[in-house]
């Protein structure tokens with residue numbers, strides 16, 4: 001029997017009321033009030049998502065490479081810190097040219113990561129703990145080692161147009177050249193010649209990542225089949241990779257692809273940023289494909305019931321484009337298009353005014369009744385603590401957890417892990433290997449992929465191998481889960497208390513917001529809700545200690561004294577103490593969450 005959303009909550013409310021009548025506890029009375037509200041949020045709207053990079057999380061068999069059994073053995077950790085749902089970077093069969101983002105079989109698990117049985121075990125352990133597992137869906141391309149590609153190469157029936165093939169064109173000397181000047185993400189041409197077919201194929205990423213042809217209905221159907229296949233295995237949804245590059249412009253009336261204009265952003269002609277890329281990114285057809293995937297997931301839900309399966313998508317794109325991913329007035333799209341503004345905008349500089357710009361860019365463009373989300377890192381970026389500055393580790397974690405909506409953690413951000421140091425000899429990322437020894441550090445993504453730091457022991461407790469697939473970051477003996485969990489205070493302890501606050505605070509879940517960059521590089525955020533405590537986040541993004549009058553510079557409604565609820569690690573202020581909001585002094589990087597009565 002299925003309930004509509006409203007009636008399901010109503011049933012939960014009745015059951016709860018009965019329990020309460022028996023126990024007569026105060027907590028129940030308070031929860032009743034919340035349960036009775038019509039606008040109850042769905043699980044993903046206030047979720048704490050956590051990205052696992054499987055290769056680097058936990059190795060269970062001593063080959064130096066993380067795996068599914070390793071993840072299963074660490075699920076309790078995720079539960080302990082309060083995570084709602086973990087999304088796993090790709091675990092599918094792959095030659096590992098781009099470490100799993102080059103999938104050879106979308107229906108198989110990569111052998112070095114484990115088996116389908118290991119995956120089922122992972123799902124069942126996660127379910128038992130009340131954790132949700134989300135998979136990475138990589139629809140733009142497959143590995144060139146996939147059966148589909150091999151068949152397409154031979155023009156086998158049904159596969160001729162699985163990829164984007166083209167004859168190329170002739171230059172002035174009659175020499176064959178690629179169809180267009182398009183560049184791939186990892187340097188150089190996006191076209192690769194194949195003798196067998198006497199044609200070029202398109203690859204927006206590495207040569208070994210051939211773009212699937214979304215103008216072929218058989219491809220569209222195949223990808224929907226993949227979604228249903230993994231939903232059948234019990235996953236709670238998908239995080240979809242590299243969505244903006246799904247469709248490219250159609251060929252013109254002569255069957256030719258137009259060249260991209262030069263951007264003027266760099267002189268490096270192999271760097272994708274050399275061109276504008278409007279013809280190969282952010283096409284309108286892509287938005288409709290996202291709506292179609294949502295339909296597949298909603299249909300699945302209608303048939304099979306259970307909690308909402310979520311669609312999270314990766315879009316580094318301008319707001320006007322990204323916001324359409326949520327859906328339009330008649331059609332639903334992604335539950336959450338990932339918001340990378342705190343990464344991209346703050347690359348210009350880390351300051352309160354850039355934080356304000358990043359937050360504005362999302363909240364001022366987001367359509368009504370949609371859910372915001374905040375991301376500060378992933379396996380493509382330098383680690384958050386290294387990018388924002390180590391002394392701002394807690395300030396950033398506190399920010400993403402007090403802003404409205406869902407928040408996303410990349411593994412290690414809860415510990416304040418910093419970039420590993422990877423020599424050219426140890427470099428394995430294609431984005432770096434396709435460059436050279438002198439410039440690879442500008443392109444490498446390896447430093448944020450070093451093994452997770454569990455203990456001060458061998459290989460940080462990640463693996464028993466004599467050599468791990470990437471070297472450990474040098475600081476693992478002092479920066480790890482064991483040390484941080486047994487210290488009186490640590491980034492990890494602060495992170496845990498932030499999640500606890502999010503889970504217990506109606507103000508953070510449902511409250512309104514107001515925020516402002518103040519003149520002395522302080523950023524202030526107020527969350528408030530009728531009848532509930534008001535919470536204020538305040539952080540000093542500058543390099544010097546300074547003092548602010550929060551009432552005068554931020555909000556006259558704030559009380560003159562508020563209670564310190566959570567503070568950054570280096571703060572000398574005592575939790576639970578009274579803070580004078582009219583004269584608040586913060587050291588560089590210091591951040592506080594204050595609470596006070598509703599106003």
Ligand SMILES: *[C@@H]1O[C@H](CO)[C@@H](O)[C@H](O)[C@H]1NC(C)=O
Pocket residue numbers: 077080081481482485486
């Ligand atoms: C932290 O330590 C506590 C107490 O020893 C233990 O119960 C908990 O499982 C540990 N958590 C982690 C994440 O290691």
Ligand SMILES: *[C@@H]1O[C@H](CO)[C@@H](O)[C@H](O)[C@H]1NC(C)=O
Pocket residue numbers: 144145150207208
């Ligand atoms: C995939 O691409 C790589 C690099 O061009 C090449 O060495 C390999 O032979 C290709 N595999 C297939 C099946 O085409």
Ligand SMILES: *[C@@H]1O[C@H](CO)[C@@H](O)[C@H](O)[C@H]1NC(C)=O
Pocket residue numbers: 287288291328329330331
């Ligand atoms: C919403 O999207 C659908 C599917 O792409 C499209 O057919 C429809 O015209 C759009 N509606 C609005 C109001 O934009």
Ligand SMILES: *[C@@H]1O[C@H](CO)[C@@H](O)[C@H](O)[C@H]1NC(C)=O
Pocket residue numbers: 268439442
């Ligand atoms: C590498 O990055 C540095 C610092 O951002 C910059 O000055 C330099 O021009 C970059 N070099 C290349 C080859 O992109």
Ligand SMILES: *[C@@H]1O[C@H](CO)[C@@H](O)[C@H](O)[C@H]1NC(C)=O
Pocket residue numbers: 059060061062461462463464
């Ligand atoms: C490493 O080896 C020890 C001793 O054999 C064992 O107890 C432990 O479980 C192993 N850990 C991993 C991560 O393989």
Ligand SMILES: *[C@@H]1O[C@H](CO)[C@@H](O)[C@H](O)[C@H]1NC(C)=O
Pocket residue numbers: 351521542543
């Ligand atoms: C803070 O120091 C960093 C590094 O020294 C510098 O790049 C930045 O501009 C400084 N910020 C301010 C606001 O002075």
Ligand SMILES: CC(=O)N[C@H]1CO[C@H](CO)[C@@H](O)[C@@H]1O
Pocket residue numbers: 098101102138205241242314378379380
């Ligand atoms: C953050 C993220 O998932 N990045 C991936 C985007 O897609 C390319 C190609 O699949 C990968 O190389 C990135 O790691």
Ligand SMILES: [Ca+2]
Pocket residue numbers: 059060061062063064065066067112
């Ligand atoms: Ca392993």
Ligand SMILES: [Ca+2]
Pocket residue numbers: 140204211212245246247248
């Ligand atoms: Ca594409």
